[in-house]
Amino acid sequence: MQEKNQKVVTRFAPSPTGFMHIGGVRTALFAYLYARKNNGTFILRIEDTDKEREVPGSIKHIQESLTWLGIDWDFGPDKHGDFGSTIQSERLPTYIEYAHKLIEKGLAYPDPYTQEELAEFRKKADEEKRPFLYRDYRPEVFEKWDGKKPLRFKVPEIKRYKWNDVVRGELEAGEEALDDFILIKSDGYPTYNFAHIIDDLNMGVTHIMRGDEFISSTPRFLSLYNALEIEPPIFVSLPPILRDDRTKKLGKRDGAKDILEYREEGYLPEAMLNFLALIGWNPGTEQEIFTKDELIKAFDINKIQKAGGAFNEEKLDWMNKEHLRKLPVETVRDEISNRLKKNPTIGENEKLNDRNFLAKISDIVMDHISKWSDIDIMVGAGEIEYFFESPQYDHTLLYWKGNEDKETTKKHLEWVIETLKSADESFDSSDKVKSLIFDYATENGRGEVLWPLRVSLSGKEKSPDPFTLIYVLGRDESIKRITDAIGKLL
Numbered sequence: 001m002q003e004k005n006q007k008v009v010t011r012f013a014p015s016p017t018g019f020m021h022i023g024g025v026r027t028a029l030f031a032y033l034y035a036r037k038n039n040g041t042f043i044l045r046i047e048d049t050d051k052e053r054e055v056p057g058s059i060k061h062i063q064e065s066l067t068w069l070g071i072d073w074d075f076g077p078d079k080h081g082d083f084g085s086t087i088q089s090e091r092l093p094t095y096i097e098y099a100h101k102l103i104e105k106g107l108a109y110p111d112p113y114t115q116e117e118l119a120e121f122r123k124k125a126d127e128e129k130r131p132f133l134y135r136d137y138r139p140e141v142f143e144k145w146d147g148k149k150p151l152r153f154k155v156p157e158i159k160r161y162k163w164n165d166v167v168r169g170e171l172e173a174g175e176e177a178l179d180d181f182i183l184i185k186s187d188g189y190p191t192y193n194f195a196h197i198i199d200d201l202n203m204g205v206t207h208i209m210r211g212d213e214f215i216s217s218t219p220r221f222l223s224l225y226n227a228l229e230i231e232p233p234i235f236v237s238l239p240p241i242l243r244d245d246r247t248k249k250l251g252k253r254d255g256a257k258d259i260l261e262y263r264e265e266g267y268l269p270e271a272m273l274n275f276l277a278l279i280g281w282n283p284g285t286e287q288e289i290f291t292k293d294e295l296i297k298a299f300d301i302n303k304i305q306k307a308g309g310a311f312n313e314e315k316l317d318w319m320n321k322e323h324l325r326k327l328p329v330e331t332v333r334d335e336i337s338n339r340l341k342k343n344p345t346i347g348e349n350e351k352l353n354d355r356n357f358l359a360k361i362s363d364i365v366m367d368h369i370s371k372w373s374d375i376d377i378m379v380g381a382g383e384i385e386y387f388f389e390s391p392q393y394d395h396t397l398l399y400w401k402g403n404e405d406k407e408t409t410k411k412h413l414e415w416v417i418e419t420l421k422s423a424d425e426s427f428d429s430s431d432k433v434k435s436l437i438f439d440y441a442t443e444n445g446r447g448e449v450l451w452p453l454r455v456s457l458s459g460k461e462k463s464p465d466p467f468t469l470i471y472v473l474g475r476d477e478s479i480k481r482i483t484d485a486i487g488k489l490l
């Protein structure tokens with residue numbers, strides 16, 4: 001660790017299989033935060049040695065996802081280091097070189113068996129109810145490797161391994177995990193087991209931060225580190241992300257989405273980082289809302305938890321809203337107008353170019369949303385349209401508590417029109433509007449006055465209060481709508 005006085009180097013090593021699960025993103029984030037906190041290096045490595053599982057376009061997708069989140073890498077697919085490319089398929093000669101080192105030491109051998117023979121051995125072991133281990137079938141004499149047969153590791157020593165994990169503490173596991181695993185497959189590509197060890201070595205990785213599902217394979221890794229006479233990096237096993245009910249790991253079926261879907265839904269990258277950082281880690285203080293820089297400052301691998309952390313979408317929404325509140329007003333205005341311009345119902349409305357008007361509706365919209373896509377939901381629910389166009393509604397809605405008192409309703413609405421007409425100042429706040437009307441409403445019955453007034457402006461049973469509506473719509477538009485309402489009463 002730091003006592004070695006080494007520069008911290010971490011890596012995120014996804015396989016390009018088409019999907020950026022939030023669990024993967026959280027791993028990337030922790031590795032990133034730790035590197036940045038220690039002025040270290042963060043590497044994005046692409047583990048593309050399983051050509052069958054590879055999905056075209058994934059590398060771009062990974063880069064786009066991390067870039068959106070502001071997780072920047074020092075070396076990656078677009079930026080080679082002294083060690084060369086960070087894409088494993090572009091590093092094949094390196095793995096072959098290390099494979100030969102092991103062959104020279106007598107610690108690797110070509111697998112002499114065909115798939116059928118191995119299947120036969122496995123079947124026999126099953127029948128005899130004993131575990132199937134490749135090492136039991138290891139040949140006495142090794143052939144020369146032609147590069148076409150799979151190359152297997154000759155596990156040198158069957159023993160218990162003990163190791164330290166920053167999160168889990170002392171761990172140990174034994175013989176059962178050790179076997180002659182494949183180093184290089186028959187297609188010439190290395191296995192994960194082999195490639196990641198060689199890469200971590202060559203890339204100077206000091207801390208391996210990855211999901212704790214790799215713990216059970218660690219004895220294999222340790223036997224290979226030993227064989228190569230290299231010291232393993234520090235292991236930091238991250239806890240899983242669980243479903244909200246904590247019954248099991250969060251999977252696609254539980255609504256685990258690709259990270260870029262959250263972007264589509266209008267979550268802020270800072271909020272996403274903040275949310276993911278607090279799954280399986282907490283700073284030990286009350287603070288919940290963090291900027292990226294604050295996360296870097298506060299991050300401490302010694303506070304990563306062993307137990308899985310739950311994914312709670314409500315918390316994500318809450319956090320996103322907190323981050324939305326921190327945005328500059330201009331950004332908010334632009335986001336709202338861009339969203340609304342894409343909306344089929346009001347996208348063409350001219351008012352969307354009126355910055356003054358947009359500023360007025362921004363506050364209302366922001367009160368109702370926790371992510372940008374909620375704006376579409378508001379429009380869909382008819383909660384925005386009336387700011388843009390005169391509402392359509394049935395006249396019966398104008399009566400307070402359904403009491404069809406046309407005369408009184410008309411009288412109050414006419415009073416408001418007269419009051420608005422004689423108010424010569426422009427309305428610069430809803431409070432200003434309220435000061436004109438509220439006393440009258442109090443004297444004459446708030447429901448009797450304010451209900452029909454509000455309906456005449458919004459056409460809705462529920463909407464912001466009439467003072468806010470008049471403030472947003474402006475005097476002339478408000479007078480027009482109230483006049484229309486009176487017309488409906490005749």
Ligand code: GLU
Nearest residue numbers: 013014015047196209210
């Ligand atoms: N390619 C591995 C994965 O996607 C990386 C594991 C590691 O970080 O070592 O799970």
